[in-house]
Amino acid sequence: xxxxxxxxxxxxxxxxxxxxxxxxxVRLTDISPVPxxxxxxxxxSALRSRVLTIIDVAALIHGRPTxxxxxxxxxxxxxxxxxxxxxxxxxxxxxxxxxxxLPLRGQLGPAWTPYARALVEHEGHPWLLVSLAAFIEGGAxxxxx
Amino acid sequence: xxxxxxxxxxxxxxxxxxxxxxETQETLEALAxxxxxxxADPSDRDRLDAIFRFFHxxxxxxxxxxxxxxxxxxxxxxxxxxxxxxxxxxxxxxxVSAVLGIMDRIGELAEAVAIGAALPNENDDFLxxxxxxxxxxxxxxxxxKVQAPVAVARQGGAQSxxxxxxxxxxxxxxxxxxxSDMVLARNELSRKLRxxxxxxxxxxxxxxxxxxxxxxxxxxxxxxxQRVDRLFAAIPRMVRDLGRELGKRIDLTLxxxxxxxxxxxxxxxxxxxxxxxxxxxxxGIETPEKRRAAGKPEMGSLRVEARQSGNQIVIAIADxxxxxxxxxxxxxxVLAGRLxxxxxxxxxxxxxxxxxxQPGLSTANQVTAIxxxxxxxxxxxxxxxxxxxxxxxxxHPGQGLTITLRVPLTLTIIxxxxxxxxxxxxxxxxxxxxxILHDNNETLQISQVGGAQIATIRSVRHSMIDLEDVLxxxxxxxxxxxxxxxxxxxxxxxxAMGVSAVDNHEELVIRPASPLVMxxxxxxxxxxxxxxxxxxxxxxxGLANAARLPNIIDDRAARQREEAADxxxxxxxxxxxxxxxxxxxxxxxxxxxxxxxxxVDARLFGxxxxxxxxxxxxxxxxxxxxxxxxxxxxxxxxxxxDDRREACYPVAAVLDIVQMPAVPDMVAMHGLLSGxxxxxxxxxxxxxPFALFAALPEESIVERAxxxxxxxxxxxxxxxxxxxxLLRQAGHDVVLGLPVDAIxxxxxxxxxxxxxxxxxxxxxxxxxxxxxxxxxxxGPQDGxxxxxxxxxxxxxxxxxxx
Numbered sequence: 001x002x003x004x005x006x007x008x009x010x011x012x013x014x015x016x017x018x019x020x021x022x023x024x025x026v027r028l029t030d031i032s033p034v035p036x037x038x039x040x041x042x043x044x045s046a047l048r049s050r051v052l053t054i055i056d057v058a059a060l061i062h063g064r065p066t067x068x069x070x071x072x073x074x075x076x077x078x079x080x081x082x083x084x085x086x087x088x089x090x091x092x093x094x095x096x097x098x099x100x101x102l103p104l105r106g107q108l109g110p111a112w113t114p115y116a117r118a119l120v121e122h123e124g125h126p127w128l129l130v131s132l133a134a135f136i137e138g139g140a141x142x143x144x145x
Numbered sequence: 146x147x148x149x150x151x152x153x154x155x156x157x158x159x160x161x162x163x164x165x166x167x168e169t170q171e172t173l174e175a176l177a178x179x180x181x182x183x184x185a186d187p188s189d190r191d192r193l194d195a196i197f198r199f200f201h202x203x204x205x206x207x208x209x210x211x212x213x214x215x216x217x218x219x220x221x222x223x224x225x226x227x228x229x230x231x232x233x234x235x236x237x238x239x240x241v242s243a244v245l246g247i248m249d250r251i252g253e254l255a256e257a258v259a260i261g262a263a264l265p266n267e268n269d270d271f272l273x274x275x276x277x278x279x280x281x282x283x284x285x286x287x288x289x290k291v292q293a294p295v296a297v298a299r300q301g302g303a304q305s306x307x308x309x310x311x312x313x314x315x316x317x318x319x320x321x322x323x324x325s326d327m328v329l330a331r332n333e334l335s336r337k338l339r340x341x342x343x344x345x346x347x348x349x350x351x352x353x354x355x356x357x358x359x360x361x362x363x364x365x366x367x368x369x370x371q372r373v374d375r376l377f378a379a380i381p382r383m384v385r386d387l388g389r390e391l392g393k394r395i396d397l398t399l400x401x402x403x404x405x406x407x408x409x410x411x412x413x414x415x416x417x418x419x420x421x422x423x424x425x426x427x428x429g430i431e432t433p434e435k436r437r438a439a440g441k442p443e444m445g446s447l448r449v450e451a452r453q454s455g456n457q458i459v460i461a462i463a464d465x466x467x468x469x470x471x472x473x474x475x476x477x478x479v480l481a482g483r484l485x486x487x488x489x490x491x492x493x494x495x496x497x498x499x500x501x502x503q504p505g506l507s508t509a510n511q512v513t514a515i516x517x518x519x520x521x522x523x524x525x526x527x528x529x530x531x532x533x534x535x536x537x538x539x540x541h542p543g544q545g546l547t548i549t550l551r552v553p554l555t556l557t558i559i560x561x562x563x564x565x566x567x568x569x570x571x572x573x574x575x576x577x578x579x580x581i582l583h584d585n586n587e588t589l590q591i592s593q594v595g596g597a598q599i600a601t602i603r604s605v606r607h608s609m610i611d612l613e614d615v616l617x618x619x620x621x622x623x624x625x626x627x628x629x630x631x632x633x634x635x636x637x638x639x640x641a642m643g644v645s646a647v648d649n650h651e652e653l654v655i656r657p658a659s660p661l662v663m664x665x666x667x668x669x670x671x672x673x674x675x676x677x678x679x680x681x682x683x684x685x686x687g688l689a690n691a692a693r694l695p696n697i698i699d700d701r702a703a704r705q706r707e708e709a710a711d712x713x714x715x716x717x718x719x720x721x722x723x724x725x726x727x728x729x730x731x732x733x734x735x736x737x738x739x740x741x742x743x744x745v746d747a748r749l750f751g752x753x754x755x756x757x758x759x760x761x762x763x764x765x766x767x768x769x770x771x772x773x774x775x776x777x778x779x780x781x782x783x784x785x786x787d788d789r790r791e792a793c794y795p796v797a798a799v800l801d802i803v804q805m806p807a808v809p810d811m812v813a814m815h816g817l818l819s820g821x822x823x824x825x826x827x828x829x830x831x832x833x834p835f836a837l838f839a840a841l842p843e844e845s846i847v848e849r850a851x852x853x854x855x856x857x858x859x860x861x862x863x864x865x866x867x868x869x870x871l872l873r874q875a876g877h878d879v880v881l882g883l884p885v886d887a888i889x890x891x892x893x894x895x896x897x898x899x900x901x902x903x904x905x906x907x908x909x910x911x912x913x914x915x916x917x918x919x920x921x922x923x924g925p926q927d928g929x930x931x932x933x934x935x936x937x938x939x940x941x942x943x944x945x946x947x
Contacts, residue, residue, distance in 0.1 A: 032679050035567065035616035036665045036691075044662075044671060044679035049325035051671055051679045053659040082659040136661065 005097055005120055006075070007127055008088045011058040013112070015088075016097075016120040016127035023076040023083075025091050028054070031071070039065035045074075045085060052076065052085040057135055061111045077132045086132055097122055101129060165206050166259045167311075172199055173252050174378050178399075180248070181381035184241040187229075193236075196244070197226045203251065214269060215254060221273040222247045238389075243276040245382070314408075317368050324358070324365050325654075325673075331358050332675050353874065369409070373451040373458070374402035376411050380422060380449060387426045394433055394444045395426060401451035406458045406554055413532045414460065414552060417525045421462050421548050422449065424522075429466030429546055439543070441465065457551050465545040469538070471497040478503060498540055502526045527686070531669070533559045533574055561672075561682065563649040564628070566611075567618030570680050571644075572653055572672055577685040579633050581647050581802045583626040588825050591629075600629060600641035607631060608694040609641040612683075615667065615692050621645070628801070632685045640694055650741045655682055667691050721805040721822075723829065724783070725797040727772060733805050733822055734832040740784040740791070742799050747775040750795070756842055759793045767841045769794040770817065787838050794837075805831065853878045854942065855911070857897035868896065868916075868932070875939060894942050898932075914941045 004019035031043040031054055042054040042065070054074060059065045066087060074085035101118040105126075108116055118129040176199055183192035200223040207215035222244055228234040250272055331354065338351060377399045388395045406414075430436075430445035437443055448463045471494060478484040478500050489497075501522045529536045534552035553559060560575040582589050582602065590601045591609060598609035609629075613620040628647045633639045653672045658681070662668055669684035720736040749760045750773040757768035759782070769785060769792040783794040809820030809831045817840070819833035854872050858864045859882035872879045883895070895913045897903055903915045915929035916938070922929065930937045 030678060032681075033569065034662055034665075034668075034681060035569070035618045036667055037662065041661055044681070046673055046677050046679050049322055049329055049673065051656065051658075051673055053661055055661075080660075082657075084659065 003097065003100060004094060005122075005127070005129070006091065007093045007095065007122060008073075008075070008091045010088045011061045012089075013061075014125060014127045016122070016129045017075065017132060018129070019094060021077055021132045023078055025073055025075050026085070028071050028074050028085070028087070031068075039063070042066070042071065042087060047076065047083070047085075050083050052083045054085045054087060055135060057086050057088065060135060075132065079133050079136045084132075084136055086135060093122075095122065102126075162210055162258065165210060166255045169203060169255050170252065170259070173248055173255070174375070176248065177245075178378055178381040180241060180245055181385045184236060184238065184385070187236040193226065193230060197223065197230060200226065200247075212254075212258075215251060218247050218251055218254075218269055218273070221276050225276050240276070243272065246272045246275060312368075317365075320365050320368070324362050327358050328362060329675075329677070331355060356873070369407050370405040371408045371411050372402060373404045373406060373411070373460075376414060376418060376451070376460075377402050377449065379415075379419070383419065383422065384426060384447065387423065391426065392432060393426060393430055395430060396444045396446045398446070398448045398450075400448070404451045404453050404458060406552075410458070410532065410552060410554070413528065414534075414550070417528045417536075417550065418449075418460065418462070420525050421550075422447070425462060425464045425466065425546070425548075429464040429468070431467055453554070454551075457553055460550040460552070461547055462550075463545065463547040468542040468544060468546045469498060469501060469540045470542065471500075471540070474498070474500045498538055501538070530576070533576055535576065559653055559655055561651060561653040562630075562647055563651060563680070564612070564630070564644040564683075565646045565648055566644040567613045567616065568621055568645075569618070570648070570678075571612070571683050572651075572680050573630075573632070573683045573685065574669075575650065577632050578630050579639055580631040580804075582629045582631075583801055584629050584643065585626040586629075586801065586825065589629060602629075602631065602641070607639060607641040608689075608692075609643065610688070610692045610694070611643040612688075615688055632688070638694075640689055640692075642688065649743060650739070653682070658682075665691075718804040719807045721803055721831075722783070723800040723803050723824065725800060726770075727775070727780075727795060727797045729797070730830060731800065731827070732818075732830045732832055733803070733824070734783065734794075735834055736802060738785050738787070738834050740786045742781060742783055744779045745782045745793070745795070747778055747780050750775070750780075759795075761793065766791055766793045768792070769837050769841065785834075785837070787834075790838065790841060792838070792841055805829075853880055853893045855880045855883055855893050855895045857883055857895055857902045858899070861898070863932070864896075864898075871935070872896075872942075877942070896942075900929075914938070 005016040006019055006022050006025070007014070007016050009015070026047060028045060031045045033043040034041055034053075039059040040056050042056040042059075045052050045054050052074070056066050056071075070089075071087055072089070073091055074087050075091075076083065076085050078084075097120050099121055102121060104116065104119055112128065112130075115130045115134045116128050117131055117134075120127045120129050176196060179192045179195055183189050183196065187193075200219040204216055204219040204223055207213075207219070225234070225240065225244065229236050229240075234240070250269065334351065335355075338347065380399065381397060384395055384397045387393075425447055430447065431439070431441075433443040436445065446463075446465045448461070450461045450463070452459050475484065475489045475492070475497055479486055479489055483503060484500070503523060526536050529550055529552065532552055534550055537549045537551070539547040539549070561572040562575055562578055562581075564571050564573060580602070584591065588603050592599050592601070598611075600607045600609035611620065612618075623645055625646070627643050627645060630642050630644065630647065631639050632642050651674070653674075655670045655672050657663075658668055658671045662671070662681070665687075667684055667687040668681045669687070670682045672680050672682060674680055721733040722736050722739055722742075723731060723733055725731050745759060745761065750768065751758060751760070752773045753765075757771045757773040758765045759768055759773075760766075761784075772795055775795070780795045781797070781799055783796060783799075785792045785794055803824050805822045805824055809822045811822075812820040814820070814833065814836075817832055817836050818830050819836070820831050821828050822831050823829075854877045856864050856869060856872075856879060865881065869879050869881065893911045895903075895911055896916060897913065898916050898918070900915065903913045907913050916932040917923070917927070917929040918932060920931050920933075930941055932938070
């Protein structure tokens, strides 16, 4: 169970992402907005010759879009054949967690329930293990439809 | 057919199985047509052998892989076929049906194995029984029906494709992406190079790199191409089965299977094509009795033909059936409340015919199992137009119907217009835009009633939307006029759409957008232009839906009257660009000559040897109207192109696209002008494209410096692989082979190895450099040059030219 996790902060919450899901973390540059979409789609951004759909995950969680000046980093992931960039506030570490995934404890906020899978313990803090695919397939598509 | 691999021992059992399944499936697909063709001509030994080989190989491999059901089925089929091969049995329709049944079952089993499902547990004995049914039983069924129901003529003969290897699609996509990255990097490098002082050596190396990248992109795009054969593969079987079911006899001809088109495009065309063929058999071609009564041959003819025309693939489906009964169409749409009897009375034949594309209409009297199930021509047209295609009908009632599909060669590149709205750029397929006007145009009147906007253009009323409103964007205040585009969506009625401006006309490389973005319904994809900012492609039909525009045939009568009036005077109209010259006059230029419109940095213009030119994309392009001094930093320029030369035409402003008569209202040839046309009451001078190109310098500026080298021995490996690259590197423009039309410029130099060709080329009036393979000349008269003597070769080419 020596799984690699990417530890990040998102909407004032400590999250962990299975490193298998992560392709890269990039600093966001230009984002071309997609008019007609909800706030959770920040727009399109080019990464070399690929076009990423940038998801404002914070908007998905608490409904408020991140202001453009606070957009900094995005986790790049390939989800069912399309490239997405998921905006996060900061990335702290990529590390192995010897204990592996721990079951969820406590009452999780309803905004997080669709995306959280388990807990990961690192340096004495619990990190919420989320699935990137769930943000796209679960939340975002449902809101768009 | 299924190659056995010597390296099987090294593959795992799973891989082995997968290999077997995919090869079986592919062969099945290819064979379906062969079986039907063989039925039509049982003496065709090649086809029989091909089918026999298939079963034989399946039997062989599946014994090894332990697939007993495959083995049993293929064994039974093989037995029957070998009897036929030995001449002990004849391939009557019942036997063929049974063989087809076995092939279907093998296909089902393969499918099940591929997806890892349990094998469908149906009784194979029944199929095998049908196969071994005694010939005399079969005879009972075929009495009076001696001929096969379908005759297939496939041009190009039996299948024997070139040697191929199997590659995962993802690998090709990766290659494509890699090449795209390379192109982007090249563009950036080119920008950087332009910023610094010119270094000819560096420029040369960069040119070479550019050529390599461009070649590579071409080759990689070709890997996406597929023969249309794959599109045709399922047709013979379908025609045969339908024909038998409906008791119709059909002579099917497939042509042009070797035409190639984009793999994805093949996928997109399968459904519309299948639908049209089904329609044709179900509704078009009559029963033998009816055909006899109508004095036609009993066997109906169905012809499916593919050919390439420019950057389009044209697929024509022609039958000699009953055609479309337009009177019934009108009756039906009046009944359905889509058309007033009054409007119907004023409709022309073509307009009536177009009613078939209205949703929910069918001329079929009753719903049959084959077609007429509500999925109609509207869906076919929507599917074809979604991929940038066009569908056209040529109806001859009682004589037949020809449906022509024109689809772009590749799904990924379409001509598009770049529009600006709400401070952002969007792309829209060029095919969707009928007309572009400015909102201060006199023929246009925009009125508002109850919140709805109506644009009346030349007395035709269109629903009008503003793109910003549909997309929920802010409409910025703008000083100039807004552009109004008349947009024709795939399924609906044309509507008017307002945008800030129409900026550009470009070939766009379209890629799919993520499902999230597609879910909005107003976008059809996205594209990444050179500036690196992703741009969305608008979906015309989606916009109309999102704006909830009424979808009613409206007031077409007025337009029709206008068209009729035009037709009476016999005026042929062509699309033209209305623009303002830098000197202030408004003029027209035929749209088809304009490749695109772009803003060019005024500093790039210059003058050399009395001729104005502009540096574009690293080349010197002549300026058509000789201007090179401007009072502004950026100047709008029309990029023009005839079949081989290009030119740049700086203008003050691009106004709009209008219809102008092909022959100007007043012909007055003078300089660059061919006459005057009256558009919307305004007299406009028409630029004469002939004079325009004729006035350009003979060769483009770069070409004149170096000239062309014609390589006569285009088929020769040495010429292609060693000589041509050498000459290209030296900066020559290289043409492989002599031009077919024998138009040779006196500046051209012909290189060849053969003395006969040298003489022929001399007769054509151009200079010749003859090459020889041996270092020594044959005799004192031998004027040829040793082909590896680079110095002499270059000197000869240069000397010839001086």
